[in-house]
Amino acid sequence: MYEGILPFWKEKGMTSHDCVFKLRKILKMKRIGHTGTLDPSVEGVLPICLGQATKVSEYIMDQGKTYVATISIGTSTTTEDADGDIVENDSTSKSFSREQILEVLAELTGEVTQIPPMYSAVKVNGKKLYEYAREGKEVERPSRKVMIHNINLLDEAATFSGQEVTFNIEIECGKGTYIRTLAVQIGELLGYPAHMSSLVRTASGSFTRAQCLTLADVQSAIEEQTLIDTLLPLKNALSAWPTLEVNEEIEKSITNGQVVEIHPLLMENDKIVYEMLGDPIAVYIKHPTKSGMMKPEKMFSSIKGD
Missing domain, CATH: 2.30.130 (Archaeosine Trna-guanine Transglycosylase; Chain: A, domain 4)
Structure with a gap:
């Protein structure tokens, strides 16, 4: 039986629960837990807790996260990301200066109010929002305060223009932040519909991409009997x-x-x-x-x- 925290890289196409299910088979153990849900279309750092480390999973979930997201200005979707159906499409030509985008990102830094998307696992009256959405129902959603510590514009262009304007940002944020919703908020401040067209989680608390193993890496480490060298002690989740x-x-x-x-x-x-x-x-x-x-x-x- 393994004990500790496995820095894991969730690949696209799998749910967080899929990862746990597959790892239970590979590691031949049941006491495994993940540290926060990532949508199937999202890849990134997902620390996995093994054995007693499952007791500290909530501490890891409470720590900050870092993401790299692609924001698409001009089209909004039902899910606020690229997986949903198009709700609004503004095909007019758009042009934003770098300074305009930086001003918007600055306005969305700090404590920000968000309304969770309908396609999310937030519960209203004991039922998950995505269950209402699949039934074609829209219900009133409680707003929440989230903390966005920093947003960096990764693209160096002086001007962003076209019918569909896209740019990449890096976000350092606290627990409960919806990057999909942040994309919509960026669009609102720029005056256009928007959605998040891609997302990668590059860090979760102190766990980074460079430390992570994929499912294939874990399988190889088991065969080579080197997995124990990769596991981090549960005290890593208590360093705060x-x-x-x-x-x-x-x-x-x-x-x-x-x-x-x-x-x-x-x-x-x-x-x-x-x-x-x-x-x-x-x-x-x-x-x-x-x-x-x-x-x-x-x-x-x-x-x-x-």
Whole structure:
């Protein structure tokens, strides 16, 4: 049984669930989880959690993401990407200066309000939006605040013109950002219908494209017995918080997951990580009801010697 985080590259044509299903067969283990859904037409970094690392998948999902997207100005679609049916097509000749596009990208940087697309897994009244969409129904969707840290225009042209204007951008953003919807918002600010014509996730938290293996790579690594060299320890998902080595005084309390007196570091952080011999054994948070106390949010058993 493998333990750790597999930096994985999801290829086009597969769902995130497809990847997990195939990896379970290749690795011959059930305890596998992905760290956030990527649409079938999207390729990119999708860290896969194995064994105990499945306990930290939510932490990876909460970390920032980096994408490279192609924005197409002139056509909107039902899904806000290239997979949907055309809703509006403005075939007039368009021309935008580099400065115009940069101004729009700057306006969409920071905290941004988005309305999730109808073809998404967001639930309204207990039902996923894409289920309503497939029934031909459109329902009111709650808006959400997302954080877009940075948007870079990757193309160096001084002017972008034509009936269908396309350009590439790199986006660094927080959890829950819909790049498809961002494409539509860019079009709205430029005054035209728009959609996202392609998307690649180049980073997920600290995991980058350069680290990733494809399904074929994983299969080869299994055959060559080198996969263990590629796996990253689950502590990689905990690097955002202070780490403490347990001492004899509190070792029993922490390893048993007891409620204990709060550590001063929790006054400045939302979590702290306790380690034993370099391995995480617990993530502690402030106790929600007992003032001055803290409780475990996650517990891990030692895998040394397994």
